[in-house]
Amino acid sequence: MKLRETIIEKLLLACSLLTIFTTVGIIGVLIFETIGFFKEVSLIEFLTDTEWTPLFSNKRFGILPLLTGTLLTTLIATVVAVPLGLTIAVYLSEYSHKTVRNLVKPMLEVLAAVPTVVYGYFALVFVTPMFQKIIPSLAGFNALSPGIVMGIMILPLVSSLSEDALYAVPKSLREGSFALGATKFQTSWKVIVPSAFSGISVSIILAISRAIGETMIVAIAAGQQPRLTFDPTVPIETMTTYIVQVSLGDVPHDSVEYRTIFAVGMTLFVVTLLLNNISFWLKKKFQKHHR
Amino acid sequence: MGKKGKSKIKKRLKYFSNTRVYEYQDQAFKYFGLFCTLIGVVVLMLLLGDVLYRGLSRLDWDFIMGLPSRRAARAGIFTAWVGTLWIMVLTAVIAFPIGISAGLYLEEYNKRSRLSNIIEINIANLAGVPSIIYGLLGLELFARALRLGESVLTGALTLSLLILPIIIVSTREALKAVPYSIREGSYALGASKWQTIWFQVLPAGVSGIFTGVILSLSRAIGETAPLIVIGALTFVPFVPEGVLDSFTVLPIQIFNWVSRPQKEFSENAAAAIIILLSITFIMNGIAVYIRHKWQKKVKW
Numbered sequence: 001m002k003l004r005e006t007i008i009e010k011l012l013l014a015c016s017l018l019t020i021f022t023t024v025g026i027i028g029v030l031i032f033e034t035i036g037f038f039k040e041v042s043l044i045e046f047l048t049d050t051e052w053t054p055l056f057s058n059k060r061f062g063i064l065p066l067l068t069g070t071l072l073t074t075l076i077a078t079v080v081a082v083p084l085g086l087t088i089a090v091y092l093s094e095y096s097h098k099t100v101r102n103l104v105k106p107m108l109e110v111l112a113a114v115p116t117v118v119y120g121y122f123a124l125v126f127v128t129p130m131f132q133k134i135i136p137s138l139a140g141f142n143a144l145s146p147g148i149v150m151g152i153m154i155l156p157l158v159s160s161l162s163e164d165a166l167y168a169v170p171k172s173l174r175e176g177s178f179a180l181g182a183t184k185f186q187t188s189w190k191v192i193v194p195s196a197f198s199g200i201s202v203s204i205i206l207a208i209s210r211a212i213g214e215t216m217i218v219a220i221a222a223g224q225q226p227r228l229t230f231d232p233t234v235p236i237e238t239m240t241t242y243i244v245q246v247s248l249g250d251v252p253h254d255s256v257e258y259r260t261i262f263a264v265g266m267t268l269f270v271v272t273l274l275l276n277n278i279s280f281w282l283k284k285k286f287q288k289h290h291r
Numbered sequence: 292m293g294k295k296g297k298s299k300i301k302k303r304l305k306y307f308s309n310t311r312v313y314e315y316q317d318q319a320f321k322y323f324g325l326f327c328t329l330i331g332v333v334v335l336m337l338l339l340g341d342v343l344y345r346g347l348s349r350l351d352w353d354f355i356m357g358l359p360s361r362r363a364a365r366a367g368i369f370t371a372w373v374g375t376l377w378i379m380v381l382t383a384v385i386a387f388p389i390g391i392s393a394g395l396y397l398e399e400y401n402k403r404s405r406l407s408n409i410i411e412i413n414i415a416n417l418a419g420v421p422s423i424i425y426g427l428l429g430l431e432l433f434a435r436a437l438r439l440g441e442s443v444l445t446g447a448l449t450l451s452l453l454i455l456p457i458i459i460v461s462t463r464e465a466l467k468a469v470p471y472s473i474r475e476g477s478y479a480l481g482a483s484k485w486q487t488i489w490f491q492v493l494p495a496g497v498s499g500i501f502t503g504v505i506l507s508l509s510r511a512i513g514e515t516a517p518l519i520v521i522g523a524l525t526f527v528p529f530v531p532e533g534v535l536d537s538f539t540v541l542p543i544q545i546f547n548w549v550s551r552p553q554k555e556f557s558e559n560a561a562a563a564i565i566i567l568l569s570i571t572f573i574m575n576g577i578a579v580y581i582r583h584k585w586q587k588k589v590k591w
Binding site: 015087092114 | 342413
């Protein structure tokens with residue numbers, strides 16, 4: 001009996017240790033192939049060259065165009081999702097009637113459940129042609145429409161996590177503010193939002209991190225032309241799209257072209273890991289603050 | 292706004308006391324908030340409307356049972372949805388037992404140990420890793436090092452690693468909701484730890500766990516990027532017959548069709564999206580139903 005209990009416990013432990021091996025595996029694979037990559041390409045070229053053309057005969061390995069591509073789409077998504085998400089969070093937590101809340105929240109959750117390839121289709125087939133009527137110079141592939149659609153995709157993340165943060169603000173703060181004669185608007189924006197600030201920042205950082213790692217929307221609608229620009233109307237390429245592009249092609253294994261996707265993957269991994277850990281740190285601080 | 296408009300507003304403001312202005316501001320924000328909330332809903336409606344408008348006419352029995360073709364009008368999604376089914380079942384078989392076991396260990400056994408703490412932080416980090424990175428891991432580890440190639444098994448293993456953090460976290464949440472008195476009652480009757488978990492805790496938490504695993508599986512079938520990276524093919528004219536056969540899935544088929552410039556192919560994509568969204572929404576619906584029923588029924 002005792003033996004059986006011990007065996008079961010060890011088995012369960014092994015299952016949870018698998019997650020550690022996953023992390024070790026990811027980091028190991030990325031480091032191994034990235035080292036191979038940097039044997040052939042200098043780190044300085046990788047970080048400072050302004051062109052990314054590993055698949056052409058004249059190979060250049062500057063990640064800056066891919067970084068700006070990712071930055072641009074992420075920026076557009078953030079500009080859409082943060083003000084909208086925060087307003088929705090304040091509205092749902094401070095203003096809305098219970099029936100509206102119960103009706104709208106599941107719908108926003110549906111937005112989060114839609115597969116990203118569907119959003120990509122939507123950006124390319126619906127949003128871009130719509131914008132082309134307003135901005136005739138908009139190219140068929142551009143950063144604008146996938147950025148905006150990505151903003152809609154991360155909207156539920158911002159709104160629901162921010163709402164949780166607003167909800168956690170003690171009721172006494174609201175009552176104190178009302179007692180001083182403040183309106184709901186003043187209370188929400190000058191008392192509640194500032195005191196939920198760290199929780200709201202957590203939601204924003206997580207949303208940004210999600211946008212940086214998002215692949216299918218940009219792979220479908222933003223194009224495959226790495227270029228160093230902040231013009232949202234022309235085709236660009238993000239880090240994630242580049243990995244997809246190489247995966248779809250016929251690049252021989254153990255070539256420098258093949259290793260580029262791991263170097264790009266490493267960059268992507270480091271950036272998102274950094275952002276996620278900033279958000280964990282903020283969350284921890286925030287929990288202590290409220291106790 | 293012109294100069295005239297501005298001065299007009301200034302004049303108007305004089306008539307109101309500050310309080311009145313603030314009251315208007317308050318009312319205005321109420322409608323603005325409602326408007327913003329509706330934007331999300333409207334976009335969802337537009338998306339669904341567009342997909343139905345473009346895809347519904349293309350959707351018929353021949354499309355669902357048809358093999359892929361280079362001609363849009365003859366192409367079907369048979370191999371794609373069979374591939375999705377393979378991936379779904381295999382991923383469930385691999386990820387569910389491991390994920391639930393890990394959740395059990397972290398919640399019921401060494402809750403406060405240093406190792407559990409490290410595992411916990413690690414899981415939180417894994418949940419934030421972009422899915423395409425899991426594809427790179429699957430490509431090197433399963434497809435190349437273990438020589439499984441671009442097979443169904445490679446795909447399922449990769450997606451299993453991807454959804455493990457979700458399963459573990461939701462399992463732990465479900466187990467947390469089981470009151471401690473249930474465990475104490477079981478121990479008092481002389482049950483061992485595992486007997487308590489197996490006969491009391493798991494049955495009490497099963498609906499919560501189910502909700503979590505169904506949601507994680509619905510996430511897995513919508514994933515495209517990691518499967519493309521491990522080398523899943525975009526054109527597969529046959530269905531996989533074993534776990535080592537190559538495969539394609541619905542999202543990859545959709546991606547393939549969307550990437551083509553011809554209008555007919557985007558209609559195909561829309562029709563395939565209807566099927567994919569139906570599967571996703573049905574699974575989410577089941578999860579919500581279970582959660583709802585569970586909340587109503589169980590009163591400790």
